Amino acid sequence: MPTTFDIRTLDPESLNAEIDIEVLPLASALAKARSVGVEYGYFYIYWAGHPNAIKSGKVFLHRHIAAVTRGAWLREGEIVVFQDGDKKNLSPKNLLITSRGKRGKVKNYLPKGGDRQVLICEYCGKEYTESYSHAKRRKTCSPLCSQKLRRKFDPDPAELEELVWEMPTTKVAELFGVSDKAVAKRCKLYAIEKPPRGYWAKINAGYLPAPMEKDL
Ligand SMILES: [Zn+2]
Secondary structure, rough: OOOEEEEOOOOOHHHHHOOOOHHHHHHHHHHHHHHHEEEEOEEEEOOOOOOOOOOOOOOEEEHHHHHHHHOOOOOOOOOEEOOOOOOOOHOOOOOOEEEEOOOOOOOOOOOOOEEEEEEOOOOOOOOEEEEHHHOOOOOOOOOHHHHHHHOOOOOOHHHHHHHHHHOOOOHHHHHOOOOOOHHHHHHHOOOOOOOOOOHHHHOOOOOOOOOOOOOO
């Protein structure tokens, strides 16, 4: 299970941020993110709609930082590897953009004894390895993930529940690029309780406290 924790508890020191300019893309990412977590040793944030988010809305920080440093989002088939093999070292100097199936000159990211490339599942974010000759073709860790990746809207239930209490359904729908109905149907499917009718109107009128603002 991934550990999710509050942005406020994230120690920037643990990210090996060296100088301000290197923290900048990280800080802007964190400001937009709802929560930060670690999965398979990789830091991620939830940022649905990010050009380099995986299907569940997770954006791996090393991918974000590498793209921001380059000045262009990652394209289809591009991956980011840690040159020193340390997944906590998010210094842009340590992050190298390469391609699926490309061997490159990176020393330490190959698993010992294996002639395979380390990849991140584009659906669930799980780390998996693939032979270089097949790496270009496979984007997911399993056939199930491959099937789910093709589906348009497949939010994480816990994430969806948090979102519907944080903003009106229309905004949640906008975030995922789907209709209000699609969001409502998904809530029903997962038995997620949505705010009662008039909830957001009451908040707007000041009769109810607004959901907790992000405190950064
Ligand atoms: Zn997967």
